Amino acid sequence: MADGPKSLSVLRRFFEDARVAGPKGAYEAITREPEQARRLGRFGGTYKPLGDLSAVPYVCLRLPTGGGKTVLGAYAVGIARDAWIEKNYPMVLWLVPSNTIRLQTAEALKNARHPYRAALDEAFERYLFAADAKVDVSFDEAFAFKDRMYWDQRRYRGRWKPRKHFLGPDHVPAFDGAENGEEVQCAQAIDSLPGVRFWIRNVARHPNSFWLPTATDKFYPDFVAHLEDGRLLVIEYKGAHIADGPDTAEKRTIGQLWEKTSGGRGLFIVVEKTVDGRDMRTQMAEKIDAS
Numbered sequence: 547m548a549d550g551p552k553s554l555s556v557l558r559r560f561f562e563d564a565r566v567a568g569p570k571g572a573y574e575a576i577t578r579e580p581e582q583a584r585r586l587g588r589f590g591g592t593y594k595p596l597g598d599l600s601a602v603p604y605v606c607l608r609l610p611t612g613g614g615k616t617v618l619g620a621y622a623v624g625i626a627r628d629a630w631i632e633k634n635y636p637m638v639l640w641l642v643p644s645n646t647i648r649l650q651t652a653e654a655l656k657n658a659r660h661p662y663r664a665a666l667d668e669a670f671e672r673y674l675f676a677a678d679a680k681v682d683v684s685f686d687e688a689f690a691f692k693d694r695m696y697w698d699q700r701r702y703r704g705r706w707k708p709r710k711h712f713l714g715p716d717h718v719p720a721f722d723g724a725e726n727g728e729e730v731q732c733a734q735a736i737d738s739l740p741g742v743r744f745w746i747r748n749v750a751r752h753p754n755s756f757w758l759p760t761a762t763d764k765f766y767p768d769f770v771a772h773l774e775d776g777r778l779l780v781i782e783y784k785g786a787h788i789a790d791g792p793d794t795a796e797k798r799t800i801g802q803l804w805e806k807t808s809g810g811r812g813l814f815i816v817v818e819k820t821v822d823g824r825d826m827r828t829q830m831a832e833k834i835d836a837s
Contacts, residue, residue, distance in 0.1 A: 553607045554621055556582065560605055561629035569603035570595060603630065616651060620665035667795060691746060691772065695754040702747075704730065708737045712744045712772075719747045728819055729768065732783040735817075735827035736771055741834045742779070745771035756780065758800050765797050767814075778812045779834065780804070783826075785819065813837050 556576060563572035573593040576582055583590060589608060596602055607622070609615050619640070627636050642648045654662045691712050696719045704725040707715040721729045736745050748755050750766040757764045769781040780801060784794050794816060801814030815833045817826050824832070 553609070553618060554625060557605065557607065557622060558625045558629050561603060561626060564603045564630065569593065569601070572603070573605065616654070617661050617665055620655075620662045623666060624668075663795075667799065689756045689770075691744070691770075692754060695746075696749055696752065699749055699752070702730075706730065706734060708733065710737050710742055710744045712746045719749045721747065728785055729783055731819075732781070732817055732826050733769065735825070735830060736769055736781065738827060739771075739830060739834070741773050741775070741831075742771045743774050745769055745779075758797075758804055760796060760800060765800060767797075767801070773813075773834065777810070777837075778808075779830070780812065780814045781830065782814075782816045783818075784816055810837075 560569075560572050560576055563575065566572075567575065570593040577586060577590050596604055607615075607618060609618065623636075623638050640651065642651060651662070654660045655666070657663055693713075696713065696717070699719045701716070702718040702720050706726075708718060709715070711718050718733075721727065721733065723729050733745075733747065736742060746769065748767055748770050751764070752766075755766050756770045757766045759765070767780045767782040769783070771779040771781065773779055782794075782797055782801065798816045801816070805812055805814040813833055815830060817829050819826065821829055
């Protein structure tokens with residue numbers, strides 16, 4: 547089955563039919579179809595159940611070298627979930643023939659920008675916002691910049707004095723990490739942007755803070771900025787060691803959905819120390835200019 551989309555379509559049919567006729571019946575019905583018999587050629591044959599696991603469907607999708615086996619596997623996970631398992635987040639055992647391929651595949655799946663990971667994110671994104679997850683993202687959530695909104699919070703006592711912090715240079719809520727750590731560096735980059743009118747260090751789990759819903763909790767981005775053109779820029783900073791983790795992927799997806807529902811009034815970005823040679827300031831400036 548050298549055609550990826552056709553292979554995935556047949557795979558979905560196999561799982562759906564297996565729910566009715568069983569794996570053996572579904573396999574033999576599909577492989578007897580003239581087009582499938584022609585494509586399979588000598589690789590067709592009788593379905594042989596997996597010993598004591600006769601009710602568990604299994605099938606091999608054959609593709610030539612360079613045919614996109616791994617990305618096809620990533621899409622197949624979502625198909626198996628929808629058409630057979632019927633659980634939002636099933637456990638997946640990904641088998642590979644060598645340790646080298648294992649390492650390569652693991653690195654690709656951890657990279658949020660890689661096509662393999664994108665295929666999985668696409669398959670599972672809608673379940674992040676499924677009805678039973680109780681996630682409702684709206685731009686019109688009750689958030690406002692207010693005087694003394696963080697009067698009860700521990701303050702930043704470092705040497706740097708921001709020019710544009712909404713509460714003033716002496717009332718900045720404390721940052722996570724070191725006095726001149728990466729989160730402070732991100733704040734300095736925000737403060738230097740000409741398009742920013744003012745910004746605030748958003749305090750997690752504070753009643754006055756900006757938040758977005760996740761499937762199970764609330765997400766409080768690190769910074770919220772009011773731009774000169776009236777838009778809201780929401781910034782989440784992530785260090786390199788967690789930038790490609792599942793928690794960051796969920797936050798990125800939720801933030802992007804919030805941006806889409808804002809009607810052009812809001813921007814969301816996950817900032818890293820460097821991305822393809824672009825520093826924090828450049829990442830945010832490009833986001834503002836491109837949107």
